[in-house]
Amino acid sequence: MPESFPPVVRIAHLSDVHLPPPLPVAAGDLMNKRALSLLSWHFNRRHHHLAALGDAVVADIAAHHPALIAMTGDLTNFGLIPEMEAGAAWLAGLPAPAVIVPGNHDRMTGLPWAKGLALWSPWMAPDEAHFPYVRRIGPVALIGVNSAVPSPPFMAYGRVGARQTARLAALLRRLRGSCRVVLIHHPPRTGLVPWRKSLLDSRAVTAALKAAGAELVLHGHSHDASASTVRGAGIPLIGSASASLDSSKPGRRAGWNALDIRREDEAWRIDLTRRVLRPAGDGLETLTQRSWLRPVS
Numbered sequence: 001m002p003e004s005f006p007p008v009v010r011i012a013h014l015s016d017v018h019l020p021p022p023l024p025v026a027a028g029d030l031m032n033k034r035a036l037s038l039l040s041w042h043f044n045r046r047h048h049h050l051a052a053l054g055d056a057v058v059a060d061i062a063a064h065h066p067a068l069i070a071m072t073g074d075l076t077n078f079g080l081i082p083e084m085e086a087g088a089a090w091l092a093g094l095p096a097p098a099v100i101v102p103g104n105h106d107r108m109t110g111l112p113w114a115k116g117l118a119l120w121s122p123w124m125a126p127d128e129a130h131f132p133y134v135r136r137i138g139p140v141a142l143i144g145v146n147s148a149v150p151s152p153p154f155m156a157y158g159r160v161g162a163r164q165t166a167r168l169a170a171l172l173r174r175l176r177g178s179c180r181v182v183l184i185h186h187p188p189r190t191g192l193v194p195w196r197k198s199l200l201d202s203r204a205v206t207a208a209l210k211a212a213g214a215e216l217v218l219h220g221h222s223h224d225a226s227a228s229t230v231r232g233a234g235i236p237l238i239g240s241a242s243a244s245l246d247s248s249k250p251g252r253r254a255g256w257n258a259l260d261i262r263r264e265d266e267a268w269r270i271d272l273t274r275r276v277l278r279p280a281g282d283g284l285e286t287l288t289q290r291s292w293l294r295p296v297s
Contacts, residue, residue: 012066015220016242062095072220073103073185107148158186172212
């Protein structure tokens with residue numbers, strides 16, 4: 001008997017919410033890279049990353065009734081324990097089941113997993129050893145990759161590592177026949193962000209994606225609503241604008257990506273609708289729409 005699929009699986013992709021941090025920050029938490037990041041927040045980012053915009057994005061997502069919300073990192077600013085606690089409450093309050101992968105701001109320092117990111121385990125892997133993790137919804141398999149590593153001051157690079165890359169390739173092979181959607185914070189393609197913010201082992205990750213296959217890769221980090229491909233593989237590579245950023249540039253205004261996935265004969269049809277804040281700030285509007293047909297492997 002042929003397998004029965006839901007007609008459409010809608011995934012809401014958002015990223016880089018940068019929830020307002022709890023202030024003041026304890027002096028003991030500033031004896032590291034966080035001190036510079038706090039200055040950046042105080043003099044720059046707090047004027048552009050606005051909680052009200054993030055709330056408007058979540059309300060718009062709720063109105064579009066996704067089956068699942070995929071968050072590609074940077075829910076916090078400094079990776080502080082109180083921020084992790086606030087992030088867990090935010091994830092629990094979303095209007096649909098959610099998954100997340102950490103971003104560089106969520107792993108700004110070497111805070112032990114058990115004291116920080118473990119609070120988000122219900123929405124991702126229980127610990128670092130279990131990345132990449134898999135969540136299935138109908139015919140769609142979401143694979144969450146952890147690219148977040150502590151980096152020196154003025155750097156925001158990521159790294160997946162050899163063990164995780166090998167596990168990613170094995171999972172992608174095992175999940176053939178599903179619509180495989182990879183979630184990662186740092187884009188696995190050069191040129192989308194400056195070198196200091198890049199994925200250092202992008203070539204190895206790209207080689208794994210090319211060899212094992214995937215239908216779609218979703219990322220954050222760039223704060224740009226971009227659409228490109230994994231080089232040499234033709235896999236759509238979709239970036240999300242920050243969900244809280246006030247910007248005059250349409251591709252960087254606060255927003256999210258609606259992804260409708262359905263099977264059509266021997267292909268996956270993926271329809272992308274970009275929703276962004278209107279210039280006047282009164283709700284969101286559709287910016288662009290795009291579609292792909294990806295053969296079922």
